[in-house]
Amino acid sequence: MSVESLSLAKALNLGLQKAMLDDEKVILMGEDIGKLGGVFRVTEGLQAEFGTKRVLDTPLAESGIVGTAIGLAMRGYRPVCEIQFDGFIFPGFDQITSQLAKLTNRHEGTQAFPVVIRVPYGGHIGAVEHHQESPEAYFAHTPGLRVVTPSTPHDAYWMIQEAIAGNDPVLFFEPKSRYWPKGDVDTSTNSIALHSSRVVREGTEVTLLGYGPMVNVLLAAAEIAAGEGTSCEVIDLRSISPIDYAPIVASVQKTGRLVIAQEAPGFVSVGSEIAATVTERAFYSLEAPVLRVAGFDTPFPPAKLETVYLPDADRVLEAVDRALSY
Amino acid sequence: MSYTAATVQLLSEKGTLVEGDAADEYFPYIEALSDEQLREFHRQMVVIRRFDIEAANLQRQGQLALWIPSLGQEAAQVGSGFAARPQDHIFPAYREHVVARIRGIDPVKIIEMLRGISHGGWDPKTNNNFHLYTLVIGSQTLHATGYAMGVQLDGATATGDAEKDIAVIVYFGDGASSQGDVSEALVFAASYQTPQVFFLQNNHWAISIPVETQSRTPLYLRPGGFGIPGVQIDGNDVLASYAVTRANLDAARSGAGPRFIEALTFRMGAHTTSDDPTKYQESALLQSWVPKDPITRFETWLRSRGEGDEFFAEIATEAEDLAADVRRRTLAIVDPPVTKMFEHVYTDPHPLMGEQQAWLAAYEAAFEGGQA
Numbered sequence: 001m002s003v004e005s006l007s008l009a010k011a012l013n014l015g016l017q018k019a020m021l022d023d024e025k026v027i028l029m030g031e032d033i034g035k036l037g038g039v040f041r042v043t044e045g046l047q048a049e050f051g052t053k054r055v056l057d058t059p060l061a062e063s064g065i066v067g068t069a070i071g072l073a074m075r076g077y078r079p080v081c082e083i084q085f086d087g088f089i090f091p092g093f094d095q096i097t098s099q100l101a102k103l104t105n106r107h108e109g110t111q112a113f114p115v116v117i118r119v120p121y122g123g124h125i126g127a128v129e130h131h132q133e134s135p136e137a138y139f140a141h142t143p144g145l146r147v148v149t150p151s152t153p154h155d156a157y158w159m160i161q162e163a164i165a166g167n168d169p170v171l172f173f174e175p176k177s178r179y180w181p182k183g184d185v186d187t188s189t190n191s192i193a194l195h196s197s198r199v200v201r202e203g204t205e206v207t208l209l210g211y212g213p214m215v216n217v218l219l220a221a222a223e224i225a226a227g228e229g230t231s232c233e234v235i236d237l238r239s240i241s242p243i244d245y246a247p248i249v250a251s252v253q254k255t256g257r258l259v260i261a262q263e264a265p266g267f268v269s270v271g272s273e274i275a276a277t278v279t280e281r282a283f284y285s286l287e288a289p290v291l292r293v294a295g296f297d298t299p300f301p302p303a304k305l306e307t308v309y310l311p312d313a314d315r316v317l318e319a320v321d322r323a324l325s326y
Numbered sequence: 327m328s329y330t331a332a333t334v335q336l337l338s339e340k341g342t343l344v345e346g347d348a349a350d351e352y353f354p355y356i357e358a359l360s361d362e363q364l365r366e367f368h369r370q371m372v373v374i375r376r377f378d379i380e381a382a383n384l385q386r387q388g389q390l391a392l393w394i395p396s397l398g399q400e401a402a403q404v405g406s407g408f409a410a411r412p413q414d415h416i417f418p419a420y421r422e423h424v425v426a427r428i429r430g431i432d433p434v435k436i437i438e439m440l441r442g443i444s445h446g447g448w449d450p451k452t453n454n455n456f457h458l459y460t461l462v463i464g465s466q467t468l469h470a471t472g473y474a475m476g477v478q479l480d481g482a483t484a485t486g487d488a489e490k491d492i493a494v495i496v497y498f499g500d501g502a503s504s505q506g507d508v509s510e511a512l513v514f515a516a517s518y519q520t521p522q523v524f525f526l527q528n529n530h531w532a533i534s535i536p537v538e539t540q541s542r543t544p545l546y547l548r549p550g551g552f553g554i555p556g557v558q559i560d561g562n563d564v565l566a567s568y569a570v571t572r573a574n575l576d577a578a579r580s581g582a583g584p585r586f587i588e589a590l591t592f593r594m595g596a597h598t599t600s601d602d603p604t605k606y607q608e609s610a611l612l613q614s615w616v617p618k619d620p621i622t623r624f625e626t627w628l629r630s631r632g633e634g635d636e637f638f639a640e641i642a643t644e645a646e647d648l649a650a651d652v653r654r655r656t657l658a659i660v661d662p663p664v665t666k667m668f669e670h671v672y673t674d675p676h677p678l679m680g681e682q683q684a685w686l687a688a689y690e691a692a693f694e695g696g697q698a
Contacts, residue, residue: 027479053479058514058517059510059513059514059517061510061513061514063468063506063507063510064468064471064507064510064511064513064514066468067465067467067468067469067471067472067507067510067511068468068469068471068472068475068511068514069472070468070469070472071468071469071470071471071472071473071474071475071476072472072473072475072476072479073472074450074457074469074472074473074476075472075473075475075476075477075479075480076476077476077479091506094462094465094507095465095468095507098462098465099460099462099465099469102445104670104671104672104673105445105670105671106445106446106447106458107446107447107449107458107670108444108446108447108449108669108670109669109670109673110449110451110452111449111450111451112673113673114673143671144671144672146672146676166674167673167674168672168673168674168676242676242677242678
């Protein structure tokens, strides 16, 4: 066993390095990822190690990055694209949803498209417009794509490698607010598959479900609730598409209550989808409606208002109280 | 837009060879062609025009949802299609039926797309590197550039061996020239000095919008701003299309960087069978292109070289035979099984595909006569 204390950003860096050592067809592309190491330094040192042919500083054009990655995949490469910020993915949206997502289908399976698109996402960094968004639902809605998001350094290290090793396009959402806190990473072994959800705190009365930047908030809320005498189970979704429902349904059958939390706006969102499916699959176990705690249905506000916009432990606990009131 | 002083033309509208500074450097490519190759140019142009008419008829008879004619653009496509070497990769738009045929694609595979059987479905790897049609305008230019970047990373180009070095050619149109993806492809191609040729067929119309709305300057000038050499050719001259594309692909494969060709041609039919050009196009303009027809002038030239009636009768028969064969096989196409919907959405297993396919099977089995 080899356990190190690493930040999520460093864990991703080591995961990318390992993937590049394991398979020479893995190449990185993006804006400022070479000499600079990316604006979040996730690719720091990799161009120096692997050279400019495997770590490409691209022109500033997201559609160009994704579109050329598609062509590289046709040639047998496994491109890992970095989109600099969540809100800058939209110039590449057409190539992702109309091309990348559909090309395996259009080829009737004769050509795989193992392209990973890394997207730093979410709030809590006090940044300007377009730099704090959570656009995951657009991609989860698109057949042909897979969407995952780690919440811990350990998961980041392993999930990026698994995403790269898979044969389908993956949107890999990286929680910016969790880039720097450190956590234990076991680089020798991993016990869970990429598209699995996981119970990260056991409890009996209310299930709290979230992903990426929200998992830490849910754990904090569960701790406060425990102090107030309420036992919450916390689940880290990890994979937004496909969704691993077995641990979620099992938990709801035990607790009878589900609160889903996300930074993204709630309307037509990942939380909406899970609420509908859990209602179908665990209807007779539910003691209360499935509740959602989400960003408001507004543009992401100017940064001084972000703590109001983004769900925190108190808003989660308010939903816990409501769930218990039925 | 009409021909300019810079337009490369080797074969005039009258079917005579054109001497001059713009043309002279390209004649060696024509002189290197055998009589059989020249006959093949003509054969492909004639046969595909007949195929086009048959496919349009099939649409009118309710057998296809849509047809995308290439009428009038045969020379631009046949010349450039033959200019590509066997190892080259070709990224079409969606109108390059004859390039597909030259690379060995069964025309019925194209028919299947328009009949609602597939979204493409041929494998470029086993079909002489002819990639799938792309219907979102201009998207394929980036795929071509990415592919060319991969060729470069592999060291599979610019070794000095023209028989092995790979180049990429991508087709697009005057409408596509306005798309952001095309500009981004030009940027990436220039930045990485990819081994590729951008082949723009300026057929003067993006459905109902004339090329003047896309560009106020000749389109062959546009790549200059990206640092990519551009050349304009008479796209209805199959010799110019062949020679200029051959020269530019060979330049690209030699390591000289990307190239851009604007082939001036004219869409002699509709954009698709859903279109009605009489609503937006002056008939005089269309008529002005009739004397520039690519097939007529090439036949005139071949006859002047001694080709006789027998040859032209033979390919007319071949064209009729192909049309009849395509009709017969189109009517025999069976609908795809419903399972096709769920196959190949993903390469690796995905739970929703199995769940939804099983649900659909159970749903259908629940009806009277279904198999429970």
